[in-house]
Amino acid sequence: MPKIRRSKKPPPEGWELIEPTLEELEAKMREAETDSHEGKRKSETVWPIFKIHHQKSRYIYDLFYRRKAISRELYDYCIKEKIADANLIAKWKKQGYENLCCLRCIQTRDTNFATNCICRVPKAKLEEGRIVECVHCGCRGCSG
Ligand SMILES: [Zn+2]
Ligand SMILES: [Zn+2]
Missing domain, CATH: 1.10.287 (Helix Hairpins)
Structure with a gap:
């Protein structure tokens, strides 16, 4: 091994x-x-x-x-x-990236909306009760 x-x-x-x-x-x-x-x-x-x-x-x-x-x-x-x-x-x-899950989630060209990954959206800005689960890495939210 x-x-x-x-x-x-x-x-x-x-x-x-x-x-x-x-x-x-x-x-x-x-x-x-x-x-x-x-x-x-x-x-x-x-x-x-x-x-x-x-x-x-x-x-x-x-x-x-x-x-x-x-x-x-x-x-x-x-x-x-x-x-x-x-x-x-x-x-x-860097501020705001302290818990970043992976580098892919901040590569905007990789997402459907040409924005950051859903897991990078601050909780306060999400619709209430919305479950975050990023498709790249399974992150449940890592902003802030
Ligand atoms: Zn993430
Ligand atoms: Zn990620």
Whole structure:
């Protein structure tokens, strides 16, 4: 089974503390990829993959920016090894994008209405009781 670590270079200090969580998410990712697609809409089958991708980046982001629990060196390492998504994290630093689910949902050309994805519409602006479920990643609303 492939390890998360891809390069031969030894990882920075602290790696052993985050490795178990990353291994766990990686295992979930593999599971999601091989999961039976029976009875699901085609778009739905990729939702867990987006979700886990989000979780991995979020984990690293929180550790570094919020909890300050990992070093800059380890953070950079995770970005370089593509364990965390640098582009997604760059968005999280912007106001209003703190909880952004995935990059696709802000690519306007991908939606039917040439606007942001439904999950990016602030709750206050939605019709009452409307259930949000984005088709790209299954997000239930991530604005603000
Ligand atoms: Zn979203
Ligand atoms: Zn999304």
